[in-house]
Amino acid sequence: xxxxxxxxxxxxxxxxxxxxxxxxxxxxxxxxxxxxxxxxxxxxxxxxxxxxxxxxxxxxxxxxxxxxxxxxxxxxxxxxxxxxxxxxxxxxxxxxxxxxxxxxxxxxxxxxxxxxxxxxxxxxxxxxxxxxxxxxxxxxxxxxxxxxxxxxxxxxxxxxxxxxxxxxxxxxxxxxxxxxxxxxxxxxxxxxxxxxxxxxxxxxxxxxxxxxxxxxxxxxxxxxxxxxxxxxxxxxxxxxxxxxxxxxxxxxxxxxxxxxxxxxxxxxxxxxxxxxxxxxxxxxxxxxxxxxxxxxxxxxxxxxxxxxxxxxxxxxxxxxxxxxxxxxxxxxxxxxxxxxxxxxxxxxxx
Numbered sequence: 001x002x003x004x005x006x007x008x009x010x011x012x013x014x015x016x017x018x019x020x021x022x023x024x025x026x027x028x029x030x031x032x033x034x035x036x037x038x039x040x041x042x043x044x045x046x047x048x049x050x051x052x053x054x055x056x057x058x059x060x061x062x063x064x065x066x067x068x069x070x071x072x073x074x075x076x077x078x079x080x081x082x083x084x085x086x087x088x089x090x091x092x093x094x095x096x097x098x099x100x101x102x103x104x105x106x107x108x109x110x111x112x113x114x115x116x117x118x119x120x121x122x123x124x125x126x127x128x129x130x131x132x133x134x135x136x137x138x139x140x141x142x143x144x145x146x147x148x149x150x151x152x153x154x155x156x157x158x159x160x161x162x163x164x165x166x167x168x169x170x171x172x173x174x175x176x177x178x179x180x181x182x183x184x185x186x187x188x189x190x191x192x193x194x195x196x197x198x199x200x201x202x203x204x205x206x207x208x209x210x211x212x213x214x215x216x217x218x219x220x221x222x223x224x225x226x227x228x229x230x231x232x233x234x235x236x237x238x239x240x241x242x243x244x245x246x247x248x249x250x251x252x253x254x255x256x257x258x259x260x261x262x263x264x265x266x267x268x269x270x271x272x273x274x275x276x277x278x279x280x281x282x283x284x285x286x287x288x289x290x291x292x293x294x295x296x297x298x299x300x301x302x303x304x305x306x307x308x309x310x311x312x313x314x315x316x317x318x319x320x321x322x323x324x325x326x327x328x329x330x331x332x333x334x335x336x337x338x339x340x341x342x343x344x345x346x347x348x349x350x
Contacts, residue, residue, distance in 0.1 A: 027084030034177035085117025115173035
């Protein structure tokens with residue numbers, strides 16, 4: 001992986017997080033908190049925060065964070081590199097010293113990762129050439145336009161291509177870090193870290209960055225909004241395209257065309273997506289059986305739900321429940337909402 005050998009059994013894994021002026025604070029602190037928390041439950045991460053000058057940096061929200069060392073003081077072999085992002089990615093990618101730092105560390109790392117707009121720095125350093133990658137959904141078109149050699153996937157929470165893993169908006173860095181902990185030390189350690197931080201276990205990388213119920217937020221056509229509202233109000237109702245269209249007084253073909261224009265999906269795909277989200281909430285916070293949840297979410301049977309889950313998320317409902325079981329079963333139902341940190345915007349809506 002990247003030409004760098006894995007850490008010796010029992011040896012601490014050296015993780016380097018790059019910090020620079022105007023970096024998004026949660027891009028740095030999220031993975032840092034996960035990895036150091038995992039150390040309390042058996043992991044062995046030696047985390048270093050490195051800046052181009054070796055000096056403190058000011059984050060995008062104005063808070064200063066300290067650098068542990070200059071790059072010359074980092075061990076020659078790096079297990080994992082974490083590259084965070086900056087809102088104004090153009091300023092970051094124009095910083096030759098920063099890009100040289102990222103490129104040099106990437107060449108020394110067994111595993112290279114990025115959070116949010118950090119993908120732009122990896123792309124500028126040539127690390128993503130010929131690879132699949134993701135970033136914050138809002139920035140994905142810009143990444144694709146600026147770096148034609150990168151195959152950008154705008155939807156997933158994170159994308160792994162070989163030893164390189166890129167992730168979405170700022171809180172996705174927490175999901176990514178938990179996934180790395182699970183990969184390195186097993187699900188039990190990752191689950192203990194997640195429980196301590198009061199977050200769900202890492203979402204599958206293929207899960208969508210944002211809620212389908214939020215897309216689009218304001219459809220141009222009122223009929224599409226009416227259809228969407230009807231579906232989300234009761235996912236368990238048999239929402240066939242013909243029935244939805246009849247309720248709106250239009251043909252099924254016309255409704256399908258409007259849905260394509262407004263959402264990029266067919267009505268049926270939208271119905272499945274809403275049902276998946278409904279089932280996700282029930283699986284992560286309730287105690288009902290998978291069969292009961294399948295009926296309540298509108299799938300009819302657990303087998304149908306399993307097929308749709310496997311296609312949409314890459315995992316079965318049972319595996320999803322095991323990975324996402326909340327640390328406080330008595331809490332009210334609900335999925336984790338956006339935590340924009342210093343970014344001042346919602347990055348996580350699933």
